[in-house]
Amino acid sequence: MAIKQNLSKSIRIILKHTLNRLTRRLARTSYGPFALVLHVGRNSGKRYETPLMLGIGGDSFVIELTYGPDVDWYKNVLAVGQCNVIWHRKNYFINKIESLDAEMGKSAFPRPVRLILNLFRMKHFAKLTIASWDNHTTINNNG
Numbered sequence: 064m065a066i067k068q069n070l071s072k073s074i075r076i077i078l079k080h081t082l083n084r085l086t087r088r089l090a091r092t093s094y095g096p097f098a099l100v101l102h103v104g105r106n107s108g109k110r111y112e113t114p115l116m117l118g119i120g121g122d123s124f125v126i127e128l129t130y131g132p133d134v135d136w137y138k139n140v141l142a143v144g145q146c147n148v149i150w151h152r153k154n155y156f157i158n159k160i161e162s163l164d165a166e167m168g169k170s171a172f173p174r175p176v177r178l179i180l181n182l183f184r185m186k187h188f189a190k191l192t193i194a195s196w197d198n199h200t201t202i203n204n205n206g
Contacts, residue, residue, distance in 0.1 A: 086114035090149060096176055098124070098150040104135075105142040117150055118171030120190060124148055124155070125163060125171035127180060128187035132162070137189070148191060159192035 090097040098117040103110055113136040118125040128137060140146045140160055148155045168188020169177050 087112060090114045091152065093151045096172070098126075098148050100126075100136060100140065101147040101149065101154075102136055102139045103143065105139045111136060111139070112149075116172075116176065117148070118168075118173075118176070120171035122193055123159075124150065124157070124191040124193065125168050126189050126191060127168065127172075127185050128189060129185070131187045132189070146191070148193075156194040157191040158194040159190075161190050161192075163188040163190050 086097050087099065089095055090099045096116045096118070097114055100113045100115060101110070102113065115129070116127050118127075128134070140157075144158070144160065146157050146160075148157055165186040165188060168190075169180050169185075171188075172180060
């Protein structure tokens with residue numbers, strides 16, 4: 064089990080410094096399922112931007128927790144109970160975060176994305192409730 068955890072941690076570190084750079088750029092555009100979660104470190108107070116895949120579910124966003132709920136960025140968001148999400152060049156204030164079961168989570172994504180989520184057996188999802196759809200601000204491409 065320790066080997067599997069070490070391998071998973073190594074993969075996350077590699078992706079953090081490679082793939083995350085690309086998805087961070089994509090998240091700042093008006094296209095695709097990628098978004099940025101803006102959050103503050105619960106111990107360090109440092110500001111972070113974490114790219115992720117996002118779906119829409121009524122008055123909320125649904126996120127797929129690729130590495131499960133035991134990752135620092137998600138713990139940071141849960142600790143303060145809020146964050147900001149940049150999606151399609153707009154900034155949304157999130158004031159409620161809750162877990163979703165896999166079927167409910169997958170249903171918030173378009174069919175092609177759901178197929179990928181099913182293929183990779185993704186099972187961890189969370190619902191991020193938007194404080195107000197009318198209370199967002201447009202951002203520029205530089206952040």
